[in-house]
Amino acid sequence: MSIPSLQPATGTVIEPLAVTFDAGQTVIDLDLAFLARRLAERGVVVERAALAAAAPAAWQHYDRLVDPAGGHPWRELMANLLAGAGIAAEQIPALVEWLWAEQPRANLWRAEIPGMVALARELRARGVPVGVLSNSEGRLAELLAEIHIADAFDAIIDSGAIGIEKPDRRIFDHALAVLGAARGIHIGDSWPADIAGALGAGWRAIWFGQRATPVNEPRVAVAHDADDVRAVLARWLAE
Ligand SMILES: [Mg+2]
Known part of the structure; x- marks a missing residue:
């Protein structure tokens, strides 16, 4: 073409x-390879491919939550993505908070x-x-x-x-x-x-x-x- x-x-x-x-x-x-490396720093082993497989459903979830006035449910997206990639539920809240706190210094996008x-x-x-x-x-x-x-x-x-x-x-x-x-x-x-x-x-x-x-x-x-x-x-x- x-x-x-x-x-x-x-x-x-x-x-x-x-x-x-x-x-x-x-x-x-969102850079899934970078995310996998950041999670490894916290002792959480997850393949980029597992995150990629979980991403479409996590984005659909995000779309349903986005506030038409402009809200961005960042934590919900991330928690859904990590759960979809097989990370244990009890580990997820602390990981999401850590990633969010790191975001200004190590932006995942x-x-x-x-x-x-x-x-x-x-x-x-x-x-x-x-x-x-x-x-x-x-x-x-x-x-x-x-x-x-x-x-x-x-x-x-x-x-x-x-x-x-x-x-x-x-x-x-x-x-x-x-x-x-x-x-x-x-x-x-x-x-x-x-x-x-x-x-x-x-x-x-x-x-x-x-x-x-x-x-x-x-x-x-x-x-x-x-x-x-x-x-x-x-x-x-x-x-
Ligand atoms: Mg945009």
């Missing part, structure tokens, strides 16, 4: 338009989603201002630097650092100001935070991930992987 170019059609005048990426489940994912960082670099190389726009804990810039992807973005906008969370439109307005753009396209996996937030701020949005489903809204496109995102951006950036 040939991938459409992101180059605008000859003669097209592009207004300053920024592209922002959500972080968790859009650019970075450090696996790259295939193709998304390359796409960000490609957009930047073509002169499109590119940012990360994430509801995070205030240490996202450090994490992205640690995993060597911070330089793919012109700006890293972290709700924990500025005190405004998606879907509040002020964080989207802030992103445009930081990126020096008049309009935005946001890519993210959470309908309430990313997609509803972007639409509320007057942006277009790309609903990303395996769990995104078709919607009857012309300002929203659905993308299951980085190639889908690239195809949508090729179309929208050329308009």
Whole structure:
């Protein structure tokens, strides 16, 4: 399959338009190999494969618990994942608390989603201002630097650092100001935070991930992987 170019059609005048990426489940994912290594430090032996086998059910459980207003039941996800991977029930509460306490220092979301960082670099190389726009804990810039992807973005906008969370439109307005753009396209996996937030701020949005489903809204496109995102951006950036 040939991938459409992101180059605008000859003669097209592009207004300053920024592209922002959500972080968790859009650019970075839970790193199960890293999680297995952290658990080994606590004397708990679990194979990455066992965690991977337990992950789909744990994410389904998480989806059922996510508060439409933006709550993120991190502990529930982790407890369900560890139980599904066969870790003894009596060990799980203390392990989950330890992992949560370690999260600012050793963030478990450090696996790259295939193709998304390359796409960000490609957009930047073509002169499109590119940012990360994430509801995070205030240490996202450090994490992205640690995993060597911070330089793919012109700006890293972290709700924990500025005190405004998606879907509040002020964080989207802030992103445009930081990126020096008049309009935005946001890519993210959470309908309430990313997609509803972007639409509320007057942006277009790309609903990303395996769990995104078709919607009857012309300002929203659905993308299951980085190639889908690239195809949508090729179309929208050329308009
Ligand atoms: Mg996300």
